[in-house]
Amino acid sequence: MASLSINNVTKSFGSTEVLKGININIDSGEFLVLVGPSGCGKSTLLNLIAGLETITSGEILIGDRVVNEISPKDRDIAMVFQNYALYPNMSIRKNISFGLETRKVPRKEIEETVNRVATLLQIGELLDRKPAQLSGGQRQRVAMGRAIARNPEVFLFDEPLSNLDAKLRVEMRTEIKHLHQRINTTIVYVTHDQIEAMTMADRIAIMKDGIVQQFDTPQQVYDNPSNMFVAGFIGSPSMNFIECSVKTEGNQSAVELNTGTETPQQLVIPPEVCQLEAYREKSVILGVRPEKIAHGFPDQDANPSIHALQCKVSVIEPTGPDTLVIVMINEKAVTCRVQPAEASQPGEEMTLMIDLSKAIFFDPDSGRRIA
Amino acid sequence: MKTQISPGRLILYSLLILMVIVYLIPVYMTIITALKFPEDINLLTSWDFPDRINWGSFSQAYDKLGPNLTNSIILTITATILSTLLGSLNGYVFSKWKFRGSETIFTLFLFGMFIPYQIILIPLFQVLRALNIYGGLPGLILAHVVYGIPITSLIFRNFYAQIPTGLIKSAQLDGAGFFRIYCRIVFPLSAPGFVVASIWQFTQIWNEFLWGICLTRHTSNPITVGLAQLAGGQAVNWNMPMAGSIMAGLPVVLVYIFLGKYFIRGLLEGAIKE
Ligand SMILES: Nc1ncnc2c1ncn2[C@@H]1O[C@H](COP(=O)(O)OP(=O)(O)OP(=O)(O)O)[C@@H](O)[C@H]1O
Ligand SMILES: [Mg+2]
Numbered sequence: 001m002a003s004l005s006i007n008n009v010t011k012s013f014g015s016t017e018v019l020k021g022i023n024i025n026i027d028s029g030e031f032l033v034l035v036g037p038s039g040c041g042k043s044t045l046l047n048l049i050a051g052l053e054t055i056t057s058g059e060i061l062i063g064d065r066v067v068n069e070i071s072p073k074d075r076d077i078a079m080v081f082q083n084y085a086l087y088p089n090m091s092i093r094k095n096i097s098f099g100l101e102t103r104k105v106p107r108k109e110i111e112e113t114v115n116r117v118a119t120l121l122q123i124g125e126l127l128d129r130k131p132a133q134l135s136g137g138q139r140q141r142v143a144m145g146r147a148i149a150r151n152p153e154v155f156l157f158d159e160p161l162s163n164l165d166a167k168l169r170v171e172m173r174t175e176i177k178h179l180h181q182r183i184n185t186t187i188v189y190v191t192h193d194q195i196e197a198m199t200m201a202d203r204i205a206i207m208k209d210g211i212v213q214q215f216d217t218p219q220q221v222y223d224n225p226s227n228m229f230v231a232g233f234i235g236s237p238s239m240n241f242i243e244c245s246v247k248t249e250g251n252q253s254a255v256e257l258n259t260g261t262e263t264p265q266q267l268v269i270p271p272e273v274c275q276l277e278a279y280r281e282k283s284v285i286l287g288v289r290p291e292k293i294a295h296g297f298p299d300q301d302a303n304p305s306i307h308a309l310q311c312k313v314s315v316i317e318p319t320g321p322d323t324l325v326i327v328m329i330n331e332k333a334v335t336c337r338v339q340p341a342e343a344s345q346p347g348e349e350m351t352l353m354i355d356l357s358k359a360i361f362f363d364p365d366s367g368r369r370i371a
Numbered sequence: 372m373k374t375q376i377s378p379g380r381l382i383l384y385s386l387l388i389l390m391v392i393v394y395l396i397p398v399y400m401t402i403i404t405a406l407k408f409p410e411d412i413n414l415l416t417s418w419d420f421p422d423r424i425n426w427g428s429f430s431q432a433y434d435k436l437g438p439n440l441t442n443s444i445i446l447t448i449t450a451t452i453l454s455t456l457l458g459s460l461n462g463y464v465f466s467k468w469k470f471r472g473s474e475t476i477f478t479l480f481l482f483g484m485f486i487p488y489q490i491i492l493i494p495l496f497q498v499l500r501a502l503n504i505y506g507g508l509p510g511l512i513l514a515h516v517v518y519g520i521p522i523t524s525l526i527f528r529n530f531y532a533q534i535p536t537g538l539i540k541s542a543q544l545d546g547a548g549f550f551r552i553y554c555r556i557v558f559p560l561s562a563p564g565f566v567v568a569s570i571w572q573f574t575q576i577w578n579e580f581l582w583g584i585c586l587t588r589h590t591s592n593p594i595t596v597g598l599a600q601l602a603g604g605q606a607v608n609w610n611m612p613m614a615g616s617i618m619a620g621l622p623v624v625l626v627y628i629f630l631g632k633y634f635i636r637g638l639l640e641g642a643i644k645e
Contacts, residue, residue, distance in 0.1 A: 052543065073545070078544060079541065079544050083535055089556070089559040099544075102545050146545075
């Protein structure tokens with residue numbers, strides 16, 4: 001087990017800069033998830049940590065050792081690849097023991113390790129098969145077993161679940177989390193699936209275009225996204241972004257919402273939610289999560305941040321526990337999460353309560369959060 | 372149940388059968404002439420099947436060609452093994468250990484394939500003389516190995532491109548180095564590549580004549596040269612060179628018969644499944 005520090009790391013391939021100054025620090029035993037859209041540099045960063053690519057500038061420390069110049073095999077890390085990368089010509093047993101043999105571990109110890117890992121991951125009966133004879137989930141398990149057998153300081157996972165079907169993906173997600181709780185090794189896990197990121201991580205680094213947009217705990221990332229990209233990327237369905245103009249109500253700021261069914265409403269934004277003085281008579285982007293626009297809230301009478309809006313339903317999407325109701329606010333489709341029994345039919349009007357106490361505001365030009 | 376044969380098919384098959392006959396005529400001619408006695412061979416009956424079979428042609432031919440046959444076997448097997456092994460190592464480097472300039476070097480390698488081999492005959496002769504290996508089999512083996520490297524490297528590079536890079540990375544993290552990865556992971560997956568490359572090389576080297584005659588002394592001549600000399604005299608007993616031709620042609624045919632299906636498969640399919 002070791003901590004991991006990535007300090008000001010950049011990486012260029014020729015003249016294209018793929019990573020532009022990455023700073024991430026995690027403690028020993030933490031589960032870090034790197035998440036971001038395709039091509040944002042997640043795998044590249046993972047390869048830099050593994051030592052499979054060379055760093056252009058900056059520093060990576062595993063424990064308190066700078067590993068920039070250390071070759072992959074001496075970094076004491078193990079990696080699980082997206083396509084598992086099991087050695088097709090070797091039995092599962094050999095796949096697991098290959099790394100140990102290369103490191104000249106005594107035969108008896110190898111045997112013990114293979115058996116321990118096989119028990120841990122329940123792959124005992126597969127040991128004498130070849131990778132081609134296994135199902136996707138079993139291969140996934142073997143790939144993890146191979147990594148665990150080496151007992152590394154840090155585990156690296158590159159989209160390990162993306163080749164599995166949806167059900168198996170959820171199962172393996174839980175299994176990896178269990179595994180982490182048992183062996184408690186530092187993990188860096190790459191995915192482009194934000195649900196995986198939220199459910200597994202101790203800390204999430206959200207990347208875009210080679211820059212870490214935000215590095216925080218899942219709850220913080222969800223509640224306090226630092227910009228519109230993060231806000232839109234994390235959470236499903238996505239946060240609603242409503243462009244609205246800021247008015248003055250008394251001496252407070254208010255945003256104007258128009259549902260098209262009544263006269264536009266001016267909703268006061270208390271200063272503890274957001275300081276909008278600088279934006280008066282300009283426009284801002286209001287960010288509200290779907291679950292904050294609902295049929296009703298238990299404390300709606302006492303809470304001054306909750307307002308009623310008369311809306312016309314354009315589409316409904318039942319998900320089972322909730323029904324997503326899509327309405328138009330300021331000429332923008334807005335998703336609301338409503339109890340199935342309360343949802344009106346498309347074309348009908350319904351009263352929705354909007355809770356602005358956790359609303360977030362963004363600058364329309366830069367996309368950055370307004371404090 | 373009878374399957375209907377459409378007129379198109381009928382024409383196609385007729386054409387194909389016609390082509391087969393055209394291709395097989397020389398083979399037929401060679402075989403029947405080889406089986407005749409010298410005095411039975413004349414233009415009038417040249418198409419006829421022999422009345423009495425003369426198996427002796429083959430032993431006669433073997434008496435003359437035996438040493439050449441041995442030379443060719445040694446030459447072809449050694450040069451094929453060496454050039455495919457080197458090609459495999461090159462392909463491994465060009466596909467999995469790319470370095471600055473490796474693409475350029477690979478392109479230069481490919482140039483080697485397009486150099487007509489007659490053109491390098493004289494320089495080759497001088498090089499072998501300078502190395503003091505002109506005239507014997509080792510010199511000819513060296514020439515064939517070097518000349519074969521571009522094509523075998525190309526075959527293996529393309530073949531290894533199908534091996535996921537993750538396998539190599541994974542083995543690197545497992546602590547394996549360049550040769551251990553080659554021996555334990557890449558080589559065991561290479562069978563289809565070796566089949567394709569070695570059939571190609573075997574055929575090329577076995578059938579080669581010009582270098583054989585120019586670069587070796589009489590005692591080291593390969594079978595193609597020996598055969599030419601057998602047919603080169605004035606009043607030829609045609610049964611003997613025909614028997615010799617069959618002997619010279621058979622190994623390549625046998626290689627295709629036994630490995631041909633792997634050859635086609637190796638050319639066509641992505642042979643590696645994870
Ligand atoms: N060897 C390379 N040479 C040149 N460019 C590269 C190389 N490897 C990656 N890139 C570029 O770097 C960028 C980041 O690639 P990377 O593989 O890290 O993305 P990723 O975030 O892992 O995406 P994905 O989710 O699709 O796996 C991409 O634009 C890619 O084209
Ligand atoms: Mg990737």
